[in-house]
Amino acid sequence: MKTIVLKPDQLNLPKKIAKKLKGKEIELLETQEGILIKPLKDSIKMARGFLKGSRFSSERYTQLKKEEKGLER
Numbered sequence: 001m002k003t004i005v006l007k008p009d010q011l012n013l014p015k016k017i018a019k020k021l022k023g024k025e026i027e028l029l030e031t032q033e034g035i036l037i038k039p040l041k042d043s044i045k046m047a048r049g050f051l052k053g054s055r056f057s058s059e060r061y062t063q064l065k066k067e068e069k070g071l072e073r
Contacts, residue, residue, distance in 0.1 A: 007024075007025055007026070011037075013037075017037075021037075021039055024039045024040065025039070025040045026038060026039050026040065027039075027040055
């Protein structure tokens with residue numbers, strides 16, 4: 001099955017559907033039944049919180065970057 005990525009304004013969709021998809025990228029999937037229009041998942045939203053519960057944090061990252069800069073001198 002081939003996937004095509006488009007923006008909803010590139011298609012002539014009914015207003016109700018276009019309104020739901022406004023500002024999102026969509027993919028068109030060819031299936032045996034026909035064409036499936038599916039919004040793409042926002043990769044940033046999907047990645048949000050993936051480090052939760054781990055020992056790595058933004059504070060730890062900042063600390064490591066400062067230490068790294070100190071070693072460069």
